[in-house]
Amino acid sequence: MAVEETERMNDLKLRTENLNLYYGGLHALKEISIDIFKNRVTAFIGPSGCGKSSFLKTINRMNDLVPIAKVEGDVFYDGINIYKEYDVTELRKRIGMVFQKPNPFPMSVYDNIAYGPRVHGITKKSALNETVEKSLKAAVLWDEVSDRLHEPALGLSGGQQQRLCIARVLAVEPDVILMDEPTSALDPISTAKIEDLIYELKKEYTIVIVTHNMQQAARISDTTAFFLIGEIVEMGKTDQIFLKPRDKRTEDYISGRFG
Amino acid sequence: MSNREGCLLRIKARRFYESAVHKVLFLCAVISILAVVFITFFIFQRGLPLFQKVSLWEFLFSTYWLPTDEANPGFGILSFIVGSFYVTFVALGIGVPIGLACAIFLAEITEGRMAKVLRSVVELLAGIPSVIYGFFGIVVISKGVRVFFGGTGYCVLSASIILAIMILPTIINLSEVAIRAVPKDYKAGSLALGATHWQSISKVILPAAKSGIIASIVLGIGRAVGETMAVLMVAGNAPIMPTGLLSKVRTLTMNIITDMGYASGDHMTSLFTTGVVLFVFIMLLNFLVNAITKKQIKSER
Numbered sequence: 001m002a003v004e005e006t007e008r009m010n011d012l013k014l015r016t017e018n019l020n021l022y023y024g025g026l027h028a029l030k031e032i033s034i035d036i037f038k039n040r041v042t043a044f045i046g047p048s049g050c051g052k053s054s055f056l057k058t059i060n061r062m063n064d065l066v067p068i069a070k071v072e073g074d075v076f077y078d079g080i081n082i083y084k085e086y087d088v089t090e091l092r093k094r095i096g097m098v099f100q101k102p103n104p105f106p107m108s109v110y111d112n113i114a115y116g117p118r119v120h121g122i123t124k125k126s127a128l129n130e131t132v133e134k135s136l137k138a139a140v141l142w143d144e145v146s147d148r149l150h151e152p153a154l155g156l157s158g159g160q161q162q163r164l165c166i167a168r169v170l171a172v173e174p175d176v177i178l179m180d181e182p183t184s185a186l187d188p189i190s191t192a193k194i195e196d197l198i199y200e201l202k203k204e205y206t207i208v209i210v211t212h213n214m215q216q217a218a219r220i221s222d223t224t225a226f227f228l229i230g231e232i233v234e235m236g237k238t239d240q241i242f243l244k245p246r247d248k249r250t251e252d253y254i255s256g257r258f259g
Numbered sequence: 260m261s262n263r264e265g266c267l268l269r270i271k272a273r274r275f276y277e278s279a280v281h282k283v284l285f286l287c288a289v290i291s292i293l294a295v296v297f298i299t300f301f302i303f304q305r306g307l308p309l310f311q312k313v314s315l316w317e318f319l320f321s322t323y324w325l326p327t328d329e330a331n332p333g334f335g336i337l338s339f340i341v342g343s344f345y346v347t348f349v350a351l352g353i354g355v356p357i358g359l360a361c362a363i364f365l366a367e368i369t370e371g372r373m374a375k376v377l378r379s380v381v382e383l384l385a386g387i388p389s390v391i392y393g394f395f396g397i398v399v400i401s402k403g404v405r406v407f408f409g410g411t412g413y414c415v416l417s418a419s420i421i422l423a424i425m426i427l428p429t430i431i432n433l434s435e436v437a438i439r440a441v442p443k444d445y446k447a448g449s450l451a452l453g454a455t456h457w458q459s460i461s462k463v464i465l466p467a468a469k470s471g472i473i474a475s476i477v478l479g480i481g482r483a484v485g486e487t488m489a490v491l492m493v494a495g496n497a498p499i500m501p502t503g504l505l506s507k508v509r510t511l512t513m514n515i516i517t518d519m520g521y522a523s524g525d526h527m528t529s530l531f532t533t534g535v536v537l538f539v540f541i542m543l544l545n546f547l548v549n550a551i552t553k554k555q556i557k558s559e560r
Contacts, residue, residue: 090453103444105467119452
């Protein structure tokens with residue numbers, strides 16, 4: 001038991017303690033205390049507007065952009081308090097994010113991928129070339145775009161654009177990847193490709209994904225947390241959450257009785 | 260009258276009223292089109308006859324301007340064309356960086372009271388009559404140029420500084436709109452990769468707003484080339500080829516306004532011809548703006 005416990009602590013990637021988030025008068029997240037472990041896919045499910053995406057944005061401090069947002073409590077990344085002891089640009093380099101709607105920049109495929117390394121100071125052409133190829137291969141997009149690296153990224157299909165956005169995140173060599181409903185704007189085939197990709201990526205990265213799609217959470221995640229009105233109702237192994245939920249509300253939600 | 264007839268009558272009356280409104284609106288639209296057509300027609304009608312006496316080549320590429328000489332009149336406006344562009348481009352060199360910085364500040368950095376104050380000041384700047392700018396130019400700018408750079412103070416540089424201030428509202432307003440039109444997703448994507456705010460502005464937002472910013476600059480050029488009174492008051496107005504920033508200069512607009520009061524005959528015609536040249540330049544700039552904004556819309560699709 002003691003050994004298991006230390007292993008668990010070694011694998012701990014992110015921890016929140018009594019995290020509260022306010023948007024002005026709205027109490028959007030209430031006392032969230034959870035652990036997220038490395039090389040696993042952690043999924044957040046729950047109805048719209050229950051705080052899943054807001055929670056994701058507290059982890060890479062994208063909520064800093066919302067002037068009325070106020071965070072209380074602590075978020076630890078590798079044991080370091082990200083709101084007190086971390087440079088926000090360094091944090092976002094380590095904890096990448098993929099958005100709901102694919103948002104490639106209006107530039108070429110190549111420049112999209114090279115953007116991150118460039119802002120972090122890499123200028124050598126050969127190093128950039130290597131990063132671009134490696135990232136596109138890791139995002140399983142290389143074969144589709146290798147002959148049009150210098151064409152506008154906005155000319156790609158929606159699914160390709162989203163994989164490009166994933167490749168763009170990989171190019172800055174992150175540690176954790178946050179995904180905010182990454183397949184909600186995509187067709188089923190593109191969705192399947194992204195899901196396969198997530199499965200591959202978890203070998204090297206820690207993945208936290210928000211999804212509307214419960215089947216998706218069941219398919220790809222190791223751990224699932226069920227959010228409801230700013231609170232985590234239940235969090236546990238994905239099998240357990242879907243097969244033997246402990247809370248009545250979780251059961252009602254996953255069996256489709258509301259949401 | 261039966262009920263049915265009354266009903267039909269009401270429908271007829273309504274139809275008549277509707278079509279009358281449409282016709283009035285159409286008429287108003289036609290008036291503005293006609294204004295442009297008439298202006299074009301009469302400027303050309305009064306200006307083109309000069310070419311019966313002077314060749315187009317001589318008019319555009321000679322610097323010999325002495326229209327009142329009986330024996331050997333000269334109608335070359337090259338100095339004024341060069342003067343107009345010289346003054347305009349120096350004005351852009353000063354005005355574009357300041358205007359663009361101001362637009363970025365308004366669109367990306369500031370909010371609330373500061374933005375409100377800045378915006379109303381810029382609006383005010385756009386509303387000040389150009390003759391007032393001219394006074395300011397004489398009292399402050401010419402004097403400043405004289406003190407800091409020497410010469411008379413009535414020169415290219417003074418005119419350019421005045422124009423730079425005058426084109427600020429155009430550049431600030433249109434560039435701000437262009438910057439604000441850039442999807443917020445781009446900024447979020449850039450910040451989420453660990454880029455700083457300024458990196459996101461300079462490497463993603465500004466390139467995405469490029470067409471709108473260029474359009475604002477081209478419209479600024481139009482305003483600067485067409486400006487008359489303010490530059491007249493500070494530019495020195497000598498009909499010579501400008502030789503440097505401190506040289507006296509005469510622009511196309513100044514050439515028209517200076518001689519307008521007393522010119523007659525071919526001299527008068529030559530002023531209209533100068534107007535034709537100015538008009539053509541402005542038309543070209545407008546086409547350019549349209550082409551740029553069309554390209555923008557196309558690329559967004």
